[in-house]
Amino acid sequence: DIQMTQSPSSLSAAVGDRVTISCRASQFISSYLNWYQQKPGKAPKVLIYGASSLHSGVPSRFRGSGSGTDFTLTISSLQPEDFATYYCQQSYSNLKYTFGQGTKLEI
Amino acid sequence: EVQLVESGGGLVQPGGSLRLSCAASGLSFSIYAMSWVRQAPGKGLEWVSAISGSDGGTYYADSVKGRFTISRDHSTNTLYLQMNSLRAEDTAVYYCANVGPQYYFNYWGQGTVVTVSS
Numbered sequence: 001d002i003q004m005t006q007s008p009s010s011l012s013a014a015v016g017d018r019v020t021i022s023c024r025a026s027q028f029i030s031s032y033l034n035w036y037q038q039k040p041g042k043a044p045k046v047l048i049y050g051a052s053s054l055h056s057g058v059p060s061r062f063r064g065s066g067s068g069t070d071f072t073l074t075i076s077s078l079q080p081e082d083f084a085t086y087y088c089q090q091s092y093s094n095l096k097y098t099f100g101q102g103t104k105l106e107i
Numbered sequence: 108e109v110q111l112v113e114s115g116g117g118l119v120q121p122g123g124s125l126r127l128s129c130a131a132s133g134l135s136f137s138i139y140a141m142s143w144v145r146q147a148p149g150k151g152l153e154w155v156s157a158i159s160g161s162d163g164g165t166y167y168a169d170s171v172k173g174r175f176t177i178s179r180d181h182s183t184n185t186l187y188l189q190m191n192s193l194r195a196e197d198t199a200v201y202y203c204a205n206v207g208p209q210y211y212f213n214y215w216g217q218g219t220v221v222t223v224s225s
Contacts (some may be wrong), residue, residue, distance in 0.1 A: 043217060044202075046212065049209050087151065095142070
């Protein structure tokens, strides 16, 4: 199975900061990379799909980039509602869509 | 409005069985693949299993292969996860999710809690 590795595991930042979260796949996955946001006690929500496409309704301060094995999620100006845990997910392997271990973004 | 509603979770002893259900509404259930994802207490998301919408092909994480069985009933728009030989490490919130046409999980249920303990 394809392994996904995120860094860092946790991150402290302030409102207005620009933050970057990295995700690396254990093998080539083209642009089949998604990003999710999860808040405590809630189901995850998709932010970015296909490495760089913004899901409907997601603010433009979220940006995804990368291809092949290395990917990045950037939040350009943190808002209070952005403090959450973020997961990358590969969707290259036929329906075996594995996740990274998550990055907890804290104030 | 799309809704995915899980049920069937609960407390079960090690070695026991449970069957989870996910009732889908507001989407073309027969067309798209569906998946189960779990989250152990305080841990990250773990992909568990998926079933194709077209040919019914099934896929499992190594951690559950041979113990869990995913299935779907197109007549009732319901997804299932039969879990046998349960272990303490299967304790988690189990979510069902719809796999959209662009290969991401676009709809999720609210989750159902499975606790494996004696």
